[in-house]
Every structure is written in C-alpha cells, then in structure tokens.
Amino acid sequence: MRIGVIIPSANTVAEGELREIFSSAVGLHFTRLALNGSSTEDLEQMTDGLESAISLLADAKVDIIIFHCTAVSTFSDQMEISLQDRAKNISKSIPFITTATAMVHMLKQLQVQRIALVTPYIEEITRREITYLSARNISVLSHHSDGIASPHQMAAVTSEYWAEKIVQHASPALDGYLLSCNGIRSLNELEALEARLGKPVITSNTALAHYCFSELESTDVSCCIAQKINLPKSLLSIN
Secondary structure (H helix, E strand, C coil), rough: CCCEEEEEEECHHHHHHHHHHHHCEEEEEEECCCCCCHHHHHHHHHHHHHHHHHHHHHHCCCCCEEECCCCCCCCCCCHHHHHHHHHHHHHCCCEEEEEEHHHHHHHHCCCEEEEEEEEEEHHHHHHHHHHHHHCCCCCCEEECCCCCCCHHHHHHHHHHHHHHHHCCCCCCCCCCCCECCCCCHHHHHHHHHHHHHHEEEEEEHHHHHHHHEEEECCHHHHHCCCCCCCCCHHHHCCC
C-alpha cells in the first residue's frame, strides 16, 4: 500500500508519528503546502497549491491521497466540498480524503458520539471544528483550546501535557476523547490513556491511519501495522 500525505509546511510531527504507526510494508509519501500560522488567511491560503501537490503524489502511484491538516479541513463545509471537488478534477482514479473525513469516520466506526475535544489551537479554530463535528452528529460536551498559534510551539509541547489535558475532561457522560491536530505529540501516551479512561482517545494521526487500515482486507492489516510500539486499542479496532 502506498499512501500520499499532504501536510502543512511547518509541521514537524505528523510524518514521524505516522512512520511509527505503519510498518515498512506501507509506503508513506509526503509533500507539503505552505502553512506557518493560524490566521484565517493562513489557513485559506494553504489550499492554493492543492492541485500541484496532488499531481506530485499521483506521480508516485499512491493508492490514496490524504489532505492532512485538521484546522483547514474542518474550516467549513464549503472548504471540505471545495477540496474534494478540486481533487477529483486532478485525479479521478485515486481516492482523496481529508483529516476531517478520517476523524469522523473513526468516531462513527467506534460509535463515539459524545466527546471532549482538546486542541492546541486558538479558540476561533476550535469553535469551527466544533461546528463541523456538530453538523455530523458528533456532540462536543466539553473542550479545551490551548491558544497556540505557531506550529513550532505546538510541536514543542510534550505528549504528557496533552494526556493530562484529556484526563482533566474525564466524564462518564462521554463516549470518547478527540485530541485534534496532527502537529502535536501524543502517540506514546495513547495506550495508557485509553486504559486509564476506559474510552477511545482519537487523534488526527491515528484517525488517518485507522481510515487507511479500514480500506484494507482484514488479512492485510496486521502486516501494515508497526510492531515496535504499543498502539492504542482504538486504532486496532477495524470494522
């Protein structure tokens, strides 16, 4: 399997986490689009080079292309539709999804409807994500925005910090937790978090991987999952 991933130019986390999740049997091919901030203009301008990025990944004969930026793909329904339509105009034969699509897919596969949402974002971005999720029948019962605008500052925060933020929102009323943004570190905390909370803890990066695994035949999944780390149960729950 070959996976093509479009990530923000300033993202220094997603590539490493995805390479920890997938085994060497999976070809991960990355390209980048300019994004180094959190303003509305920054997010909208990231899509300017979408067609070129898709064409470059198509040259690598990938099996799927993922636009992997949570803040942009949950910006609005119109943004999601625009990304899908533009992708189809460039490459009709290669499936194209966004981080937003993958997150909603994983939440629904795991029957997680009521969540706590934790993000590194400024409040404006988190509010847009809540609106996006609500339109897809995902109820955000509580949330935390850390107020970070810089991708490099997001990457500098420890995974332990985000784990503690999730724990602070623990509630029996929740079906699960969403730690949103592919540019924050969290993978090495997820297994312990799920064991502690007894609920799925989903991230932007595990949602991408879960979607790709769900597209494989069941006999192929085990050979595509890395064995060197302990992955969360939610990621390995493939229907």
